[in-house]
Every structure is written in C-alpha cells, then in structure tokens.
Amino acid sequence: MTTFENAASETRVSWWQQTFALLAKDLKAELRTKVAISAVGVFTFASLLLLGLATAVLKEVPTIKLLGLSYPATLDQLLGKQQPAWDSPSKLGMLWVLFCFAAFAGLAHSFVHEEETNTVTALRLSMSAGAVYTGKLLFNLIVLLVIMLVVTPVYIAMTGMKIGSPFVFLAVMLSGGVCLAATATIIAALAAKAQGTGALYGALGLPLLLVFLLLLMNAAGTVYVENAPTLRIVKDVGGLFSFGVLIISMSAMLFHFVWEE
Amino acid sequence: MHASELETTEYGGASDNRMNSSAQPDLSIRLEQVGHRFGTRKVFSGIDLEVAAGQVCTVTGPNGSGKSTLLRIVAGLLAPSEGTVSVKANGQVRSADARRDFLGYVSPDLTLYKELSAAENLQFFGRLRGITLTRDDLIERLTQVGLRGRGRDLVGTYSSGMRQRLKYAFALLANPPILLLDEPTANLDVSGIAIVETIVAAQKSRAGGGLTIIATNEPRELEWGDMTVRVDAEA
Amino acid sequence: MGLLMGLMIYGAFFYAGGALGFNASGDIARIVFFHVPCAILSSVCYAVGAWFAVVYLFKKYPRRKALEIDAKSGIAMELGFLFCTLGTITGSIFAGMQWNSYWNWDPREISIVIMLLLYASYLVLRAALAGKPEQRAKLAAVYALVALVPAQYLIWAITRIVPSTMHPKNPLFEKESLSLSYKIVLYSSFLAFTLLYMWLSQLRFRAYKVRTRLEGKRG
8 A cells, every 4th residue: 555654734834825826726727728818809809999999080189389388279279169088097097997807808707717626625725715715816816916917018109198207107007907816806706606608707707897987086086186186096096905905804704605615 | 303213234254353452542523413414404313333443334215315425424524413422533532523533524525626736736825734745645645546747737638537546545645544435436436446445444454443435326336344233314 | 663663753854854954065966865874884794794793703692692683793794785785876876966877987986885895795695694603603704704805905995096076075064065954964864774774683683583493393
C-alpha cells in the first residue's frame, strides 16, 4: 500500500495560500479556455463600435480661447443654441457604463462555471469559504483590469477623451475597477446559487451598479477640474473607493452563508 | 415517521473491532436522531449510529431513501434538519468546516476540473491542503488508482471509470483517517473494484485504525462492512 | 382591533389635513403629509427587513421559527417597496406642481428611484426562489444585507455629495418655520402612516401563517 505519512494534521493551510492556489488555478484554466476574457472582450469591442457609430456626430464643442476666456466659435453657439454635452466627464461615464455591461457579461463565469460543472463539492471539501471568496474576487479583478487596460486607450483614441490630471484619473479608474469587481463577484455568487439565468444576475446587480455609477460620475467630475483642491479629490475619489471597500467587507462577512448549505 | 434499524452483522468471521486494543478512542463518528428534509419533504429521520476506529459501516436502502444525503451530512457538506452529528478526529470533536481536513469523500456528484489534467487537479487540491506533490508523488498516487501514464491528459477526456478512479486519488490526498464512499464502485471495471477493495482494507488496518462509511446497495460492497445501517424511505 | 382604530385615526386626519394645510406655504405643501412619512417609512422598512435578515442568518432557530423570521423580513421589504412607490409618486406630483415638470433628474429623485429598483430586485430574487424556502430565506437575507451598502449611500450620501438639489432642505426640522396646526397634522400623519405600516405587516404575517398551516395540512 502507500507509504505516505499521515498528512491530516492539526495545522490548517493558511488562508492566503488557498486564495492564491485558487487564483492560480482559475487563471490557468482561463488561459486555456479563454471563456471569460472572450465574453467580456467581444462584448466590449462590439459596444465600443456601436458607441463610436452613435457618437460620431457628437463632436467636442469648439471654442476660441482668448485671454483666458472662451468665446463661441460657431454660429449655433452665437445664437445660444444648446449643444450636446459630449465632454470628457460624459465620455468617462460612458466608458464606465460600457465596463459595467462588460463586467456583467463575463465576470459571472467564475461562479457559474463551478455550479454548472458541480466542482463546488470538491472545492468545499478542500478550502475555506473565505479563501474561495477572495480568490474569486481577485480573479475577477484581474480580468477586469486587463480589459480596462486594453479598452481604455482604444476608447481615448476613438472619442478623444482627455485624461485630465493623470494621478486622479488613475485613482478613479482603479477605484472604479475595485468597486465593479466587488459588486460583480458577490452578485455572481448569489445568482449562481439561485441557479439564475443571466437575467437574474443583471436584475440583482443593477441597483448596485447605478449607485456605483453615480459615485463614479461624481468622482469623474473631479478629474477634469483644473487644480482641484486635494480635499475635494480625496472626498470624491474616497467616496467611490469606500463603496468598494464596504461591498467587499459585507461580502466577506456574508459569503459563508451563500457558499455553504 | 420511520426510523432506521441498526444491525451489527458479522461477515466473514471478522471480529468486533471495538475490542481491538489498537483502535483509537479519539476517532469516532456518532449520529444521534439525525433527520433531514428538503423543504417540506422529509427524507429520513431518527438515525442513530456509532462508528469507531477500525470499523467499516455500510449504509443501505432503496433509491431515494437518503443514503447520499446522510453521507453529505456526515461530511459536513449539509447541515441536518434534526439531530446531532459528532465527528471526533485526533481527539477533538470537529465542526462541519473543520472535519473536512480529516476525511476523504467519494461520490457520484463529486466532480473534478475537466479543463485541467489529472496531475494538475491533484496538485491544485494538494496545494489547498498544504501538500506539495513532486513528480514522483504524482506518479505513485496515480499508479495506486491505476491511472499511471494518464496524468497529463485532461480530465475532460477521461472515461467515467477513469474519473471515478481519480476521485479516489483526490480523496486520499491527505491520507485521511475517515473515508466516506458513496457508491464506491460505480462505473468501475474489475481491476477498479479490486483497487477500491484494497483501499477499504488498507483504511481498516492502518495504524490506529481508520474509519469508513459506505453508502451502497451492492451486495459485494455490503460484505465489506462490519455493521449495516438501513435507511428506509419515508412513506 | 387596536390597529383598526389606528386606521380610523388615519382616516380622520386625512380630512383634517386638508383643512389645516392652509397655514403652510400654499396648498401644495399638503402633499408633505403623505410624501415625507412615505419616504421616511420606506427607509425604516429597509432597516426592519435588514434587521430580520441579520437575525435569520446569525441566530439559530428551529426551521419553523427561522422561516417566520424570514417571512417578517420579506414582508418588511414588500411594504418598503410599497411606501417607496408612494413616496416616488407623491414626490413626482409635488415636483410637477411646484416646478412644472414631473421628473428632473434631481439627485433626490434619482436616489428614490434607485431605492425602488433595489426593493424590486430583492422581490425578484425572492420570486426566483419561490419553491425553496430555506434557500430563498438565506440568499434573500444576504442580498438585503449586501444591498444595505448602496442603500446607505442613497439615503445619506448622494444628496450630500452631489451639491445641487432642488429638494427642499428640511424645513420640517426647523422649529420656527412650522405653524402649530401644521405640526399637529404632520406628527399625526407620521403616526398614522406608522400605524398603517404596522397594521399591514401584521395582516401579511397572519396571511403567511395561515398559508403555511394550510400547506402543512395538505403536504
């Protein structure tokens, strides 16, 4: 028979070790099958194309800058006609709407796949619920960040969105990524357990996403204000980031109930 | 409304292992008045059972009577609607989460990752338990379940019999003192069945005595048991 | 019976409200007697629902009692949905009369609509799990608690973060700006709505108990 030593010992494996093991496994499987990235990527690029077509007519409103003041540059402006507000904050908001839909197209995969192929039992026997949550959260975050990294430059090229102050821009993008990944992860866990379709996933996530987008738009405004006071930046970006932190905290506390029977 | 019957049946002259002096007092499973229902449908109730180290207990009953459910409850995967389950390992009673470190579970509803190879699966689940498997370890474990040379193939390409064998490799990763087997020889050929029989025998005779619970209706498997619990379906 | 009395008081004040509202800033302000209690009550309902969710998840009760607690949570959320709807409608009516447009994308308006969606999503989740009571209870409780985070932002943060809102600042809390008759009607309408809520939830809970007893007999 086997000559292994009795490995079932008192010391349990550290939580981080389990988290990273799960993350590594998910990344390896993902690189092999490319399901999540494809779903998110295809959806995002299709939406980008659509957006590009739809907004081709909306151009940044030209103005003439003289002595620090802006003057109307077109006849419509002189006549005081209303211009469509397709400025950089709006573009940033639109980009994030895109990301929201993309996230909800692809980030459910991590949990739904486990439920559908019934590998949940094997995982439950081998690792703690908390480590499962963290591992899945990190996986979703990485997928989302990769997509953001690829799509944002393309979007900027397509729409001419400005970056504003780079540091604040980066802070907003990263905070937004964390919030979105956190929301998508816990809702995916809930919807997968409810054996729900994509429709249920969308329905459950929508209110959370709306609040997230409100906070994001507020923070996006700060990105484009020149010489914005630091306090305001901290308040707005911090507000956005705090949303993500709170979602993660609540999810971490409650995930155990979702995962176990 | 119907309770189970506990019979201590002696098969093949096996002695009552409770008198075995090397049996560990700190390894046991006890069920008291355990019952379960799904929604309003009662599956079973009033199950009393005590299994000690070095024993093999078989659970039998008609289809749908809840044998698999009972095993899931013992494994800590499901909380029973009524009654208490005490699993004592290494001298301490373990909670549902903690006892999974000490048991190996094989069941038809257990599935491993199809997009990974057998070796990758074992390495992953080993890492989760803090076990690093070298190449030699992997070869040895796969040989034990008769999958030598198939370690690099994706589990998705495996036949059902091969997957069943891999489940044993999974269950035995941490050399657990408790084995819970639901339909142990499902999908297995003659050599596979022999492997399972070897595993069960080895579990029984290991140092200190291991503990095995088998849910089955196969007469051949029922012979392996020192005691039998019958779970009857609710009327 | 005591709650039926509450309902009668409520009815009585309906009429009194109309009459006494004269002293407020125009007849339009009378809608405040309905709008404000509804809006506040909807948040209170969420708090009640969340409380029962916490109790369900963290305290171990036998199955029947646990499902009753879940039922109470679900009922609170349903009524929250009801009051939120009423609050949205009354708010919209007020906006229409005051500023001549029924919808303005004002932060307060947005936040109450998102709140409404939140309730709706909760009810959708419950509906999706109709056949599995324990799982429904557990997942609904988790959702209610996770969604507590955006709910808090909606109730407290949005109007502070987004600076401009047309929503009146809170003249109700400044003692001087309210005349006595206005106050009487306002406070009693708070009371009346609260009693209404309690009466409705008792009714629904009784209906739940009857239904489960019937199902038990049939099953």
